[in-house]
Amino acid sequence: MLTRREMLKGAAFSAAGAAAITVTGDAEAREARPMPEEALGLLFDGTLCIGCRACIAACKDVNGMPAERTKLEIGNYWDAPLDISGKTLNVIKCYRDGAGTHKDEVKDGFAFTKTSCMHCVDPSCVSACPVSAMTKDPVTGIVHYSLEACIGCRYCVEACPFGVPRFTYDTPFPKISKCQLCEPRYADGHFSACAEVCPTGATLFGKTKDLKVEVARRKALKPGDKTEFPRGRIGGTDSYLGVIKKYVEHVYGEKEIGGTQVLHLSGVPFDLLNKPALPDVAPARTSETIQHAIYRGLIAPLAFLGGLVALAYRHMRPEAEAAKPPPAPPAPPAPPAPPDRRDEPEGDEKDGGVP
Numbered sequence: 001m002l003t004r005r006e007m008l009k010g011a012a013f014s015a016a017g018a019a020a021i022t023v024t025g026d027a028e029a030r031e032a033r034p035m036p037e038e039a040l041g042l043l044f045d046g047t048l049c050i051g052c053r054a055c056i057a058a059c060k061d062v063n064g065m066p067a068e069r070t071k072l073e074i075g076n077y078w079d080a081p082l083d084i085s086g087k088t089l090n091v092i093k094c095y096r097d098g099a100g101t102h103k104d105e106v107k108d109g110f111a112f113t114k115t116s117c118m119h120c121v122d123p124s125c126v127s128a129c130p131v132s133a134m135t136k137d138p139v140t141g142i143v144h145y146s147l148e149a150c151i152g153c154r155y156c157v158e159a160c161p162f163g164v165p166r167f168t169y170d171t172p173f174p175k176i177s178k179c180q181l182c183e184p185r186y187a188d189g190h191f192s193a194c195a196e197v198c199p200t201g202a203t204l205f206g207k208t209k210d211l212k213v214e215v216a217r218r219k220a221l222k223p224g225d226k227t228e229f230p231r232g233r234i235g236g237t238d239s240y241l242g243v244i245k246k247y248v249e250h251v252y253g254e255k256e257i258g259g260t261q262v263l264h265l266s267g268v269p270f271d272l273l274n275k276p277a278l279p280d281v282a283p284a285r286t287s288e289t290i291q292h293a294i295y296r297g298l299i300a301p302l303a304f305l306g307g308l309v310a311l312a313y314r315h316m317r318p319e320a321e322a323a324k325p326p327p328a329p330p331a332p333p334a335p336p337a338p339p340d341r342r343d344e345p346e347g348d349e350k351d352g353g354v355p
């Protein structure tokens with residue numbers, strides 16, 4: 001029988017083994033992932049946005065998203081979404097203070113902001129997904145979702161620091177819903193519908209490296225300067241003459257969790273626009289290290305568990321042997337079989353068969 005002392009000894013050994021492996025394991029964050037050279041993204045310039053919401057309607061249209069009922073204090077509205085959801089991949093929200101009369105000003109002002117997937121350089125949703133249903137394209141950097149691979153665990157929903165992926169609980173076959181930068185439209189010369197339809201160029205599509213150059217150009221100009229604002233896609237032919245507003249220093253998405261392919265410019269601080277304050281380091285860098293350390297740490301307890309089972313088995317065997325009944329005495333030898341006389345001649349046949 002395995003004594004309690006032996007069991008405790010084994011448990012202590014197991015804990016020590018697991019702790020040793022965890023402590024000696026690599027606790028450093030892994031290397032930061034670089035932005036793909038040809039990464040695609042969006043630039044949202046809140047100072048150019050007029051809140052027309054054409055981008056929401058276009059996004060729904062090209063992605064086949066259904067309308068939804070919006071409940072407001074003043075009544076129910078049809079398809080005026082206040083946030084992204086399983087039926088809405090992109091939404092424009094509004095900051096408002098006091099009288100709300102001064103555009104892009106904090107006091108008595110208002111400002112617009114966009115909410116959609118940021119297409120992170122090192123996405124937490126990709127890192128958290130156990131079956132690679134979330135993947136990052138190595139060339140465009142677009143973060144894709146595969147319905148076929150998804151097992152519905154919703155780890156990506158929990159992992160995304162921007163609260164983007166939504167699970168369609170209210171459908172018979174739920175799935176994850178998020179912006180995929182309208183990639184299926186590129187083949188026939190289209191691009192992101194939200195940028196294509198935006199009348200002011202507030203949402204602009206292009207390579208993230210080109211969008212960054214455009215950000216720097218706008219920020220180098222003085223408020224009140226006139227400039228050509230590209231409309232639709234950067235490097236295209238469509239533009240218009242507009243006036244530069246005063247931007248806050250922060251370019252949202254430039255550094256957040258290792259950088260994102262979608263960038264935001266604003267005239268008011270991003271915390272007023274409910275954009276989460278995030279560290280520069282991608283959580284995936286450390287969470288993956290911890291995951292791997294845990295997997296490595298599991299080897300010791302599992303090995304010990306195997307040892308424990310073997311130990312218990314060894315201790316139980318003599319008892320099992322003792323509990324066995326004594327062996328039965330050997331059986332006496334069987335008596336010799338009587339001779340088979342079926343082929344022998346009977347009676348008169350023995351004497352030649354003569355009557």
Ligand code: SF4
Nearest residue numbers: 049050052053055198
């Ligand atoms: S279409 Fe352009 S201007 Fe209109 S709400 Fe969207 S981003 Fe703003």
Ligand code: SF4
Nearest residue numbers: 117118120123125160
């Ligand atoms: S914003 Fe969220 S869903 Fe989009 S790529 Fe980043 S982690 Fe993934």
Ligand code: SF4
Nearest residue numbers: 059090179181192194
């Ligand atoms: S890129 Fe396409 S899916 Fe994403 S927000 Fe714009 S329209 Fe919607």
